Amino acid sequence: MKPAAFEYFAPRTVEQAVDLLAQHGDQAKVLAGGQSLVPLMNMRLARPAVIVDINRVDGLEYIVAAPAVLRIGALTRQRAAERSRLVAERCPLLRDALRLVGHVQIRNRGTVAGSIAHADPAAELTAVLTxxxxxxxxxxxxxxxxxxxxxxxxxxxxxxxxxxEIITEVRFPALPPGTGWSWMEIARRHGDFALAGVGVVLALGGGVITEARIALTGVGPTPVRATSAERLLTGRAPSEGLWADAAEAVRAAVDPDGDIHASAEYRRHVAGVLVQRALCEALTRVREAA
Amino acid sequence: MKLDGTNTLAAPIETVWTTLNDPEALRRCTPGLQELKEVGPDTYQATLTIGIAAVKGTYSGTLRITDKQPPRHYRIALEGSGGAGFMKGEGSVDLEPQGNGTLLRWSGDVQVGGLIAGVGQRMLGGVGKMLIGQFFKCLEQRLGSGT
Amino acid sequence: MGTRYVGARIARNEDPALLRGRGLFVDDVRLPGMVHAAVLRSPHARARIHGVDTRRARAVPGVLAVYTHADLGRLGAPLPKLIPHPSLIHHKTQCPLASDAVRYVGEPVALVVAESRYLAEDACDLIEVAYEPLPAVASVEEAVRPGSPLVHEDIGTNVCARYTQQTGDVDDAFARAPHRFRERFVVDRGAACPMETRGVVAPWDARTGLLEVWDSTQAPIPIRNGLAAMFGLLQHNVRVVAPDVGGGFGAKIMMFYPEEVLVPWAAMRLGRPVKWIEDRRESMVAMNQEREQIHDAEIAADGDGRILGVRTVFLYDSGAYIPYGLIVPIVASTTLPGPYRVPSYRCEFAAVFTNKTTVSPYRGAGRPHGVFVMERLLDRVARELGLDRAEVRRRNLIQPDQFPYDVGLIYQDNAPLRYDSGNYPLCLERALDLIDYAAWPARKQAARSEGRYVGCGVACYVEGTGIGPYEGCRITVEPSGKVVVATGVGTQGQGHMTSLAQIAADALGVTPRDVSVHTGDTALFNWGTGTFASRAATVAGNAVALAAQAVRERARRVAATLLEAPVEEIELAGGKASVRGVPARAVSLGELAVAANPLRFAMPADWDGPGLEAVRYFTPPQGAFSNGVHACIVEVDPETGMLSFHRYVVVHDCGRVINPTILEGQIHGGVAQGLGGAFWEKLAYDEQAQPLSTTFMDYLLPTAAEVPALEVAHVETPSPLNPLGIKGAGEAGVIPVAAAVAQAIEDALEPFGAHIAEAPLSPSRLRQLIAEGRRTP
Incomplete structure (x- = not known):
């Protein structure tokens, strides 16, 4: 498990990094936390001719609260975001999902932007962004x-x-006060890729749901936004029955693959279960905030 | 790994049949095809670089078309190997007229072995299906979609 | 012999070095001029090889050699056959490098030696092997069907052995029994996954003719003996060292894995030290695996749930070769009756080749399978007859006054299966008390009324341990007063440096810190077989006790002369020999060691040699039988199939306990591996025998986050078979876990009618079994 030979560059600025990428095109890969890329290279599944290591690029490690949005620099480690008070206050959904990204050791190196750029179909952060x-x-x-x-x-x-191109920043819209949220996932073990995962955001006004956002991971090639379930929820009063209907809408909307860890049918089923439970938790948070 | 699907094409069955047997169309629509050389009747030597994102492998092998029943049916057999392992697939393509267009049904049994099978099982099925889907999508685009 | 340290909970001698990162594992061996090997392995489960073209690989700068089967000469022959058995008709072993065929994914085809491992792997990529892929056989059931692909075409079958053992008139018992229940049980493949993979470093010195082999093995002495024979060297000129070994669990005892032959051979050819370290991906296909068995089992019982007979017919998947013989299925067969009186029993197995990695013993070595079958059958009896599960077990247990208990079978050591001692009812009652079984029905009901599904499982087992033939030990007291213990059994983390030191310390009146234990180096002790079958503590431990006793007697004799006192009055304590009642008349052990090694003058006629040193061997008459009970409480989320373990209780009897901390460590590790086999660890293969779980992303070892807190209690029933009264404990933890967990899950899911007959399970599979249960709570 040693990588094939590659050329290594460690640019100091974003401009240098972009120049290198412009020069080498799809022969090059950007190395940030390396938590996915390095294993792929060691197994020789990926054999990039050029590595552009951006870890020495200045000014990419930050978490900044702008109005209504949280800006996270490309080199911000997952662990830093997980422990950031800004993230906890303004984007608790991100914080809760981060806790389930791999293990602490992985999050110490892995970056928020890197996980999004890698776009693993079962990643948490892609679904949060969605x-x-x-x-x-x-x-x-x-x-x-x-x-x-x-x-x-x-x-x-x-x-x-x-x-x-490289990602320089990821922007997560902040949740308005009083909004409920929930991240739930099923993984075989702590830290494993989710068999299915769901992020929910819920807002209420006048006893009815004014906004519902549901995104799922692990149930398709990309994160899935459950728009039909969102429509079904909006304007209705929360109830167990409504959650069950939303779960069914999600099951109808997703088309997961089966693998050695879980059948497609299982993933579809638990996607619904998780949606139901996440809505329930999000509602509790709305009520707690009120 | 058993895969199947259907596509509706906006062309009469004969046109679809011709396209399906046209090395140029195969060349354009097969994802990652680097080289396709006709080495005998309905037999091609192929080099493919396939995969997703940075995870790509180059496979070289043969592609054979058998059991031809124009314009409705043929079988296709593919065998290749490379650094990331090997793949072997067998499938059938069936056409039937549908209105002014053609309904294409495909099914196949693909076996992937070696490195990529051992470490990539989580995405292998989905990616395989996606790549085959790309092939027929490309045909659809060439012929015009029937839907 | 006073016992101050045996039985004491003391910290381990080995830990200060290991915890500071000062262990010496094979990969830590770095020698001047060392080069690196990589192995090209078959990507096909079954294929013919029409040729191997190594030209491009050899042309890579920095590549020293690329070897294929054609280069091996005499050494290319199939590797040695271990443990023959009269029923094993086709004892197939693999060649170090495949010649004209490969039979599993991972089979070595070529060896590259280069200046770095990177270059060696680059060169592997450039070797062109002309494979003709052939249909492969992945499942045992398919392998025994007529027309199945043949793993070894020359023998015309995939069945390499059939073996039946029987006691009592089984068919008559079944014919007369009022109740008979039949089940099919499937236990799937797993892997040992030691934290340290395999590895070999071999320097060869052409001038001295000395071959040194650093090998992460559980059996350095047999490896040394085999290498000497293969290379035509004196055993004296081959030194095999198993330094610190990061776990073995049985999978590191093979004699031989191909690399254990190829690496020293390459070192001799090239005149450079060669290192090969198995990477994890290789390890998942090239290290022996275990577990797959399919049992068609049946139990006959009377109306009170008493066992009248048990019979099972099972398929044992040996993988592509069967170097280790029939040990695993024999152990499974003979473990099955367990702690119960089974008046009639028949087990009949076929050992079957498939195109998968070879199987050899892995912690438990068939015992978990036997226990799974028996315990699941007893659960069935309880359910069908409306009896309490614990009560059914209680009614069938062998009683304390029935020992020695003859099971009526032949064990893996070819001796009759006779349990030496035990108190099975006591262990069961302790476990039931600890888990508060009496209150269980009420607690279950309470959980149900909250809409939760919680179940309890209780499973019993007997573990054969401490088998022969022998182990030995040399104990030397140095002039410093420090004691050196050298033995042939290696250690892979079991704590030998401490437990063996405790035994010697008690005999010699020193502390375990004064005792330096050396294992795994053939230059330090010449005889022994290895660490396997939960035997090291029992067999080597007693050899240490005997040798320490002999050194003690010699020390007392020397002290008697020096102190001018009768030998009977000499006591050893605190690192000194003194005259009883006169502590001031004392001499240190170091001084005695000096005195025992005179530099001048003639010695008396009855002199028995220099130094305070003795070599002793211990050979047990037969194995000693440990036993235990596991009880657990597990909650199942029926919507997701996820588990949470509320409690896990182990009551364990391995005779006299040497060190409770080490023992509990063994149990904890065993339970963790058992939980893996119950719910997480499954080596998946596709229908063409391609392995699908060759990384730790897909092969799911339970981590500290998955394994619940364990509550361990000991019962001590000494073994009458050895002076220390000890029994082995190495495999105990793993054995009944799958059975206990399956029972708890089935109990929890009883309202759904889900039935568990397999291991490992998974959340997805549990959802399916709930659906198949066709019941709604």
Whole structure:
């Protein structure tokens, strides 16, 4: 388990990194936390000719609260975000999901942006970004652009980022006060990729649901936004029966794969169970906040 | 790994049949195809670089088309190996007219072995299906979608 | 012999070094001029090899050699056959490198030696093997069907052995029994996964003719003997060292894995030390595996739930070769009756080749299978007859006055299966008390009324341990007064440096810190078989006791002369010999060691040699039988199939306990592996025998976060078979876990009618079994 030979660059600035990517295109891979890339390389499943290690790039490690949004720099470690008070206050859904990303040792190295760029179909952070309608800021030879979560995830391990672009920042919209949230997932063991996971955001007004956001992971090639369930919930008064209907809507909307750990049918079923439970927890939080 | 699917194509069955047997169409629509060389009747030598994102392997092998029943049916057999392991697949393509278009049903049994099977099982089925889907999607685009 | 340290909960001698990162594992061995090997392995489960082209690989700068079967000459022959058995008709072993066929994914095809492991792996990528893939057989059931692909075409069958053992008139018992219940039980494949994978480093010195082999093995002495024979060297000129070994669990005792031959051979050819460290992905296909068995089992009982007979017919998956013979299925067969009176019993197995990694014993070595079958059958009896599960067990237990108890079978050591001692009812009652079984029905009901599904499982087992043939030990007191113990049994984390030191310390009146235990180095002790079958403490421990006793007597004789007192009045304590009642008349053990090694003058005619030193061997007449009971409380979330363990209780009797901390460590590790086998660890293969779980992402070892807190209690029924009264404990923890957990889950899911007949389970599978139960609570 030793990687094939590769050329290694450690740029000091985003511009240098982008130049290197522009030069090497899809022959190059960006190394941030390395928690997915390095194992893939050691197993020789990935054989990038060039590694652009951005760990020495200055100014990419930050968590900043802007109005209504939390900006997280590309080199911010998952563990730092997990322990950040800003994240806890403004985006508790992200904090709760982070706690289930791998293990502490992984989160100490792994970055928030790296997990999103890797786009594992069972990752937590991709679904959080999707649930919150977050964005990433990408820098490439043509300059900077902002990509919405809904436009970012293409398929397994694939984003709409150009090979010559890097993510410089991830933006998570903050939850307005009084909003309920819940992250729930089923994994075979603590720290494993989720067999299914769900992030829920819930807001109430006048006794009815004014906003419901549901995003799932592990049930398809990309994170899935359960729009039909969201529509079904909006404008209705919360009830166990409504949660059950939402669960059924989610089951109808997802098309998971089966593997050695769980059948497709199981994943579909527990996706619904998790939605039901997450809605329940989110509602409790709404009520606690009130 | 058993996979199957259907596609509706906006072209008459004969056109679809011709396209399916056109090396140029195969060349354009097979994901990751690097090289396709006709080495005999309905037999091709192929080199493919397939996978997803950074996880790609190059496989070289043969592709054979058998059991031809124009314009409705053929079987396809694919065998390749490379650094990431090997793959072996067998499948069938069946066409039937549907209105002005053609309904295409495909099914296959793909066996993947070696490294990629041992460490990639979590995504292998889905990715396999996706790649085959890409092939037929490309045909759809060439012929115009029937839906 | 006074006992101050045997039985004491003392910290381990080995830990200060290990905890500071100062252990010496094979990968820590770095030698001048050392080069690195990598193995090219088959990606096919079954294929013919029409040729291997190594030209491009050899051309890589930094590559010293690329070897294939054609280079091996005489050494290319199939590796040695261990433990033959009259019923094992086709004792197939693999060649160090495949010649014209490969039979499992991971079978070695070529060995590359290069200046670095990176280059060696680069070169592996460039070797072109002309494989002709052939249909493979993945399942034992398919392998025994007519027309199945043959793993070894030359023998015309995939069945390499059939073996039946019987006691009592089984068919008559079944014919007369008022109740008979039949079940099919499936136990799937698992892997030992020691934290340290295999590894070999071999330097060869052509001038001295000395071959040194650092090998992460459980059996250095047999490896040394085998290598000497294969290479035509004196055993004296081959030194095999198993330094610190990071776990073995049975999988590191093979004699031989291909690399254990190839690496020293390459070192001799190249004149450079060669290192090969198995990476984890290799380990998941190239280290022996275990567990897969399918039992068709049946129990006959009377109306009170008393066992009248048991019979099982089972398929044992040996994988592609069967180097280790029939040990695992024989152990499964003979463990099955367990602590129960089974008046008639027949077990009949077929050992079957499949195109999968070879099977050899892994912690438990068939015992978990036997226990799973028996305990599940007893649960069935209880359910069908409306009896309490614990009560059914209670009614069938062998009673304390029935020992020695002859089971009526032949055990793995080829001796009759006779339990030496035990108190099975006491262990069961202790476990039931600890888990508060009496209050269980009420607690279960309470949980149900809250909409929760909680179940309790109770499973019993007997473990054969401490088998022969022998182990030995040399004890030397140095002039410093420090005691050196050298033995042939290696240690893979079991704490020998401490438990053996405790035994010697008691005999010699020193502290365990004064005793330096050396294991696993053939240069330090010449004789022994290895660490397996829960035998090291029992067999080597008693050898240490005998040798320490002999050194003690010699020390007393020397002291008697020096102190001018009768030998009967000499006592050893506190590192000194003194005259009883006159502590001032004393001489230190070190001084005695000096005195026992005179530099001048003739010695008396009855002189028995220099130094305070003795070598002794212990050979047990037969195995000693440990036993125990596990009880657990498990909650199942029926919507997700996820488990949470509320409690896990172990009551364990392995005779006299040497060190409770070490013993509990053994139990904890065993239970963790048992839980893996019950719910997490499954080696998945596809229908063409491709392994699908070759990383720790997909092969799910339970972590500290999954394993619940364990409550362990000891019962001590000494073994009458050895002076120390000890029995083995190495495998105990793992044995009844799958049975206890299955029972608890079935109990929890009783309202759904889910029936458990397999291990390991999974959340997905539990959901399926709930659906198949066709009952709604």
């Amino acid at each position: 649930a919150l309608d977050g964005e990433v800021v990408a820098r490439g030879p043509g300059g900077t652009r902002v990509i919405a979560a809904s436009d970012l995830f293409v398929t397994y391990l694939t984003t709409s980022l150009d090979p010559r």
